[in-house]
Amino acid sequence: MIKKKICMLGSFAVGKTSLVQQFVNSIFSEKYHTTIGVKIDQKNVLIDGNEVTLMLWDIHGEDEFQKVKPAYIMGSAGYFIVMDGTRRNSIETGLELQKMVEKTIGRVPFIILINKADLQDSWEISNEDIQQLKSMGKEVMLTSAKTGDAVEDAFIKLTRLMLK
Amino acid sequence: MISESKPKNIVELLFLQRAGANKELLVKTNAKGKITEILGNYLLFSPEGLKPGIPITEAFPFLSPFFPVAHREVVNLPAVNLGKLYVSVQMFYEENRDVWILFSDVTREVNEVKDFIQQNNDLALKQKTVIKHPPLDNPFGNLHLFGVVTFLKTNNNNLVCLGETPSWLMEYFPQLALAKSETELFEIFPYLEVFLPAAGSFWETGKEEMFGSDMWIETPVDNNELFFRAFVTNKNGNHYLMVRLLDKGDISVNQQTVQKARDQQLLYEKLEKAEKELKKLLNYKDKFVSIVSHDLRSPMASVVSIAELLLTDKQLVSTMSEFNLDMLRSMKEELLRLLEYNNRLYHWANLELGNFKLDREKTTIRKLIDSVSQTAKPKIEAKNIRFLSLVPEDFEIEVDVSLFTQALNNLIGNAIKFTPETGQIEIKAKQENGKAQVVVSDTGVGMPPKVQQSVFSGVPNESTLGTSGEKGSGLGLDIVKKIMDAHGFNIAVQSEVGKGTMFIINLIN
Numbered sequence: 286m287i288k289k290k291i292c293m294l295g296s297f298a299v300g301k302t303s304l305v306q307q308f309v310n311s312i313f314s315e316k317y318h319t320t321i322g323v324k325i326d327q328k329n330v331l332i333d334g335n336e337v338t339l340m341l342w343d344i345h346g347e348d349e350f351q352k353v354k355p356a357y358i359m360g361s362a363g364y365f366i367v368m369d370g371t372r373r374n375s376i377e378t379g380l381e382l383q384k385m386v387e388k389t390i391g392r393v394p395f396i397i398l399i400n401k402a403d404l405q406d407s408w409e410i411s412n413e414d415i416q417q418l419k420s421m422g423k424e425v426m427l428t429s430a431k432t433g434d435a436v437e438d439a440f441i442k443l444t445r446l447m448l449k
Numbered sequence: 450m451i452s453e454s455k456p457k458n459i460v461e462l463l464f465l466q467r468a469g470a471n472k473e474l475l476v477k478t479n480a481k482g483k484i485t486e487i488l489g490n491y492l493l494f495s496p497e498g499l500k501p502g503i504p505i506t507e508a509f510p511f512l513s514p515f516f517p518v519a520h521r522e523v524v525n526l527p528a529v530n531l532g533k534l535y536v537s538v539q540m541f542y543e544e545n546r547d548v549w550i551l552f553s554d555v556t557r558e559v560n561e562v563k564d565f566i567q568q569n570n571d572l573a574l575k576q577k578t579v580i581k582h583p584p585l586d587n588p589f590g591n592l593h594l595f596g597v598v599t600f601l602k603t604n605n606n607n608l609v610c611l612g613e614t615p616s617w618l619m620e621y622f623p624q625l626a627l628a629k630s631e632t633e634l635f636e637i638f639p640y641l642e643v644f645l646p647a648a649g650s651f652w653e654t655g656k657e658e659m660f661g662s663d664m665w666i667e668t669p670v671d672n673n674e675l676f677f678r679a680f681v682t683n684k685n686g687n688h689y690l691m692v693r694l695l696d697k698g699d700i701s702v703n704q705q706t707v708q709k710a711r712d713q714q715l716l717y718e719k720l721e722k723a724e725k726e727l728k729k730l731l732n733y734k735d736k737f738v739s740i741v742s743h744d745l746r747s748p749m750a751s752v753v754s755i756a757e758l759l760l761t762d763k764q765l766v767s768t769m770s771e772f773n774l775d776m777l778r779s780m781k782e783e784l785l786r787l788l789e790y791n792n793r794l795y796h797w798a799n800l801e802l803g804n805f806k807l808d809r810e811k812t813t814i815r816k817l818i819d820s821v822s823q824t825a826k827p828k829i830e831a832k833n834i835r836f837l838s839l840v841p842e843d844f845e846i847e848v849d850v851s852l853f854t855q856a857l858n859n860l861i862g863n864a865i866k867f868t869p870e871t872g873q874i875e876i877k878a879k880q881e882n883g884k885a886q887v888v889v890s891d892t893g894v895g896m897p898p899k900v901q902q903s904v905f906s907g908v909p910n911e912s913t914l915g916t917s918g919e920k921g922s923g924l925g926l927d928i929v930k931k932i933m934d935a936h937g938f939n940i941a942v943q944s945e946v947g948k949g950t951m952f953i954i955n956l957i958n
Binding site (some may be wrong): 290310326340346351359360372374 | 639640642643644646647663664665666667668672674676707708710711712714715718722
């Protein structure tokens with residue numbers, strides 16, 4: 286069995302825990318419950334005939350109260366940078382974290398998830414912002430932890446990239 | 450002798466001052482085990498009595514293996530059952546081979562976990578999973594009672610679980626007690642993979658203090674979150690790792706603080722967004738008013754001109770009845786008023802939008818007031834109002850003449866509107882102690898306090914009829930305020946119903 290570590294990174298309240306919960310347990314809660322510390326979940330997936338155990342490290346959100354320690358990233362085979370479509374400032378935090386990861390472990394596959402696609406009417410992140418991220422060579426996906434839209438696809442896509 | 454209310458030495462004093470001393474007993478013996486001193490609640494531990502001179506093993510036979518003294522170390526004995534009591538015993542050896550023995554009542558702590566241990570043992574037996582009891586004592590004492598599992602790191606880098614294990618281990622992670630290596634430990638707690646490299650560096654320092662990890666969360670069953678922290682330390686040259694299940698109370702306080710701060714941050718972000726939206730809407734409204742009032746000016750002026758033209762056509766006027774002629778005159782007057790109102794609306798919207806540029810020039814206040822009183826003269830005379838201007842001739846001021854004149858016009862117009870016939874309006878300008886003021890006062894109807902408070906609130910007031918039925922736009926004083934703000938001046942109002950109103954302009958700059 287192949288084991289792969291995936292880190293969930295991003296500003297606070299962008300939906301990292303909800304994405305993991307949706308993927309692992311198919312549940313979603315509207316209530317924002319801040320993550321203190323690190324939460325590790327596992328899920329086995331079958332990708333192109335390979336049985337893979339994904340170790341999902343849901344790391345507390347980055348802000349002035351809690352800073353992500355580079356040690357948490359060590360050993361990651363891939364990671365998600367999660368942004369909140371309704372909060373434009375989550376782009377900045379996400380990109381800073383991405384730089385920190387690259388500095389710590391070098392280049393490993395990652396995908397930017399712009400979450401809360403179910404609230405697209407009140408998004409602050411525009412199509413131009415998304416295009417700009419893509420033009421920087423970044424893989425971007427729009428997800429909704431609430432409806433489950435593109436959540437499983439995102440994890441499968443990242444796993445495929447990690448197995449390459 | 451048995452300790453009495455008055456401590457006889459510093460050791461007794463310090464001992465008795467400790468919290469929980471009533472649940473402890475401190476006994477000193479010589480190297481052979483003969484009691485020399487007794488401090489604390491001896492009756493709790495030995496109801497038959499203790500007295501100096503007798504061997505400690507007489508009262509506590511389980512201590513026999515430790516006497517006569519063979520070594521000089523600290524000895525920790527796990528919970529010892531003494532009838533109804535569970536007692537923890539620690540022995541400290543002095544240089545001269547005297548021994549201090551501390552007995553602590555841990556009955557409550559043991560009872561708290563006994564049921565859990567029983568349940569776990571039952572469960573283990575049911576599942577036919579026999580967890581081997583770790584063979585070595587924990588040198589840190591009964592840490593398992595505080596939710597801590599302790600590992601010793603051996604010289605060949607293996608791990609050995611020490612002493613009793615906490616109840617959570619048996620309930621959720623029974624395989625943890627059997628973990629023999631770091632790799633096996635990572636299988637159970639992957640978080641330790643990031644902590645142990647730092648722990649390794651700490652172990653190398655040989656420091657005997659605690660080095661702790663951050664918190665991590667495990668969800669072994671039913672999505673029930675358990676919070677853990679790991680600690681490492683050194684003792685007598687050995688390396689130890691401890692994993693502790695954190696108390697829910699502590700976690701919730703910590704979590705609540707961060708949660709609250711983040712909730713407030715999210716709320717602040719929402720408010721900021723709402724404010725931005727509102728400003729956008731207000732701007733849209735002002736632009737709309739500005740465009741509409743601008744575009745209405747020409748057609749309105751044209752209609753006024755047509756009415757004037759008709760009224761000056763003698764041939765037409767001669768054919769009209771007096772009633773129709775009055776109607777035409779009223780039409781012209783109302784149109785003029787509408788035009789004036791529209792102009793004010795246009796002006797107000799542009800001030801609100803900031804669509805103007807202050808063009809300051811030096812002038813005298815006297816010049817401006819003369820011009821304003823000239824404009825107001827017909828209305829002043831119509832109401833037989835006494836108009837007093839007390840302005841020094843050489844009082845210079847640097848203002849946008851057009852805008853400031855408009856503000857004065859509005860103030861005088863307002864005073865005329867609310868001053869009854871034969872009343873008085875006074876305009877004064879004075880310079881004193883570096884302060885300069887222009888004051889417009891009247892003996893009019895005055896304003897109730899509620900109106901005074903809202904007059905410069907930034908929201909246009911509803912128009913009120915004057916003492917002779919004069920109509921207005923409700924925008925006049927708001928325009929005055931905006932013009933003063935643009936100049937950096939300050940305006941205030943003082944008024945009393947039935948006595949009159951006073952507007953004070955402080956020319957700050």
